[in-house]
Amino acid sequence: MASVSAPSAALAPHRSSASAALLFPYPYSSSQVSPSPTARPRRLAVSARAMPWPHVLTVAGSDSGAGAGIQADIKACAALGAYCSSVITAVTAQNTVGVQGVHAVPEEFVGEQLKSVLSDMSVDVVKTGMLPSAGIVKLLCENLRKFPVKALVVDPVMVSTSGDTLSGPSTLATYRDELFPMADIVTPNVKEASKLLGDVSLQTISDMRSAAESIYKLGPKHVLVKGGDMPDSTDAIDVFFDGKEFIELRGLRIKTRNTHGTGCTLASCIAAELAKGATMLHAVEVAKKFVESALYHSKDLVIGNGPQGPFDHLFSLKSPLHKMGSLHKFNPDDLFLYAVTDSGMNKKWGRSIKDAVKAAIEGGATIVQLREKDTETREFLEAAKACVEICRSSGVPLLINDRIDVALACNADGVHVGQSDMPAWEVRELLGPGKIIGVSCKTPAQAEQAWKDGADYIGSGGVFPTTTKANNPTLGFEGLRVVCSASKLPVVAIGGINTGNAGSVMELGLPNLKGVAVVSALFDRECVATETRSLRSILMNACSRS
Ligand SMILES: Nc1ncnc2c1ncn2[C@@H]1O[C@H](COP(=O)(O)OP(=O)(O)O)[C@@H](O)[C@H]1O
Ligand SMILES: Cc1ncc(COP(=O)(O)O)c(N)n1
Ligand SMILES: [Mg+2]
The missing domain is CATH 3.40.1190.20 (Ribokinase)
Incomplete structure (x- = not known):
């Protein structure tokens, strides 16, 4: 059998054996270069820091x-x-x-x-x-x-x-x-x-x-x-x-x-x-x-x-952006009770984004989107990371509004974009196939484009007039019906929806309509968990009727 010969003494660099041992750790230390014919190989001592390698x-x-x-x-x-x-x-x-x-x-x-x-x-x-x-x-x-x-x-x-x-x-x-x-x-x-x-x-x-x-x-x-x-x-x-x-x-x-x-x-x-x-x-x-x-x-x-x-x-x-997608597979039924945060409202009621998300999940939200238009990036990212942990442990997907960079950095389950944000196909390129992408759409043409771009769902509204979004024309039930009927993707209705009118939206029984997304009705209230709970029971009752 072939064997590799040890370097000859003439070629070996001149060092004390201690420094050679440092430069050439066992088994190449000088004591091992020319073992005596009877020497048995020493077992490598396992250091206290030894790390198992699968x-x-x-x-x-x-x-x-x-x-x-x-x-x-x-x-x-x-x-x-x-x-x-x-x-x-x-x-x-x-x-x-x-x-x-x-x-x-x-x-x-x-x-x-x-x-x-x-x-x-x-x-x-x-x-x-x-x-x-x-x-x-x-x-x-x-x-x-x-x-x-x-x-x-x-x-x-x-x-x-x-x-x-x-x-x-x-x-x-x-x-x-x-x-x-x-x-x-x-x-x-x-x-x-x-x-x-x-x-x-x-x-x-x-x-x-x-x-x-x-x-x-x-x-x-x-x-x-x-x-x-x-x-x-x-x-x-x-x-x-x-x-x-x-x-x-x-x-x-x-x-x-x-x-x-x-x-x-x-x-x-x-x-x-x-x-x-x-x-x-x-x-x-x-x-x-x-x-x-x-x-x-x-x-x-x-x-x-x-x-x-x-x-x-x-x-x-x-590219560090091409991370493996998270394991959360998109389930359209997750759109049922979609909670969208708003930093202004949470500040007003003296709670952190994290506490708001915790409360929404406790009340039965099935998906959460962080929509933080005025929060500084560093603060937003820290909050997003905390929310990812909360959502993962409850099996609720967490999406980030508009900020693809924040979504990547906190390894969120996906992103929701509007018509003036980055196009969904570019978002897909950046996030890969494992992430959830939602797009806001007001027309059948926009819904068709979202589908072509590789989105997973669309959000459609405002169903009712809303104060959360400036210059947002109201679609009404008829506009929502047109988009839902044309969409090849599941739809969540958004815009001015609250405990008073959510039932009427679900009772429309529109094709592809999977749920409602709410902002103020949950977060501009004193007790987020209570509001979420009552909205959930209203939605459940409406679905059992329609
Ligand atoms: N075009 C594809 N897109 C996504 N997954 C694929 C594709 N082709 C194969 N797979 C997946 O790759 C894995 C290996 O499957 P397969 O190709 O059937 O095995 P094999 O290479 O032994 O024929 C499976 O999980 C399969 O579902
Ligand atoms: C040496 C070797 N081993 C296995 C496969 C099977 O390839 P595949 O995974 O595409 O079925 C292969 N083509 N060659
Ligand atoms: Mg194959």
Whole structure:
């Protein structure tokens, strides 16, 4: 076996051993440069400040194009803050066109790599990708019995997205009989799930559920059937099964050619999150969101001439603005009781923005927007950060009016913009797909534009005359009806709404109208919680009548 020779004494710089130890900490300290033949390696003393580093070992194939395989795994783990060691099972000649060649690494040498890493490096989670032969699958199982880890994530890679075979049918039985019973999660795509179950046809979500259940019976603790390649679907839907409950994980389907490596990345992100201590469902949710965000930020990148390009796992390094979206998925029903703050009113009643938000949530507000036109930026940001914490702990989304910079800095759930603020499509570019964007619209044309720009909802009004906003023409019920009927997005009504008239707005039963937004009716009152509570019961009664 090759060994790296120690530097010769003649070349070694002249230093006392103490200073050399500082410059070249163990194991390169001078005492280690020429060990006596009988010296045993010393154990590295763990300092009191030793920080655990979540560690994923990927056992997978190399992709020369670096979009999938080992290369994707290392990038995905790095992006999520986990260390990733790699045991290479095969070397593929691969690019954006497809797989041109596969060269399997000899089994003994895969075994040698496994032993090197598992015997020394405190692996938390093992993630598997391309395992080209039944022998390698068996070898891995033996090593996992010898060196147990906290979790095993099995991505049963068989066919690349380009349609090339990466693991032949001879491995199927070993996967099913030996590896799956040891797995904490198995993540087949629909084609792989079909192969694992004897070529059953999988066309619908209900087929994906049955497949997840059948694969679960083979022994893994959880199953995720991935629907990235399901035809004719506007959402990217995966089905998760834990033996009791099915959960459909829906994400935006990003229109891009750069989807090479989505499966490898998803499984590596699950492994990274598990290594960090997440529960399985949370790990899967974070992983899916990561893939969606990475595809979104890479949708227009161009590398290679083939149909399947790589995407940028480290998109968040390019710009601090391209943070991963928060995990809050927009639910139109959250618009039901929409509380919008006003600093002037809260000052008048002697309460902080934070206390106002706390009280609104206590009274039953379902979404909160901070609309602070006169607060200094520093003070606004501090208050926004405090409100984010309050809202997160109550599961209520928090939006910021107009100030995209403040929303990014406090990691709010989204932004609400008016017609003279930044256009919604620019806001979307800055915030990414995971954030909520609302736009104020008075006309069907504005509502159409908001939809085209990628907004999530529109606010429409003033329904009644209001003092909160200067020069704001009143739409009335008829104007609201016109916008609601034309809108492709959910609508929240705003403008002069209070406990006296909110019921009449909801009783209109307008299409797409999901709730009302209120400012003075909550915050220009002595007790915000009481007002919110009575507004909530009025809205509930009105909805049950209409
Ligand atoms: N165009 C897309 N937009 C958003 N998510 C996608 C897209 N394509 C795949 N995904 C997601 O990527 C993950 C990997 O799925 P898939 O591509 O089906 O796996 P594989 O790469 O093994 O075929 C899944 O969570 C899937 O929903
Ligand atoms: C070496 C290797 N491993 C795995 C895949 C699967 O790629 P995808 O994640 O796009 O299905 C691949 N194409 N190459
Ligand atoms: Mg894919």
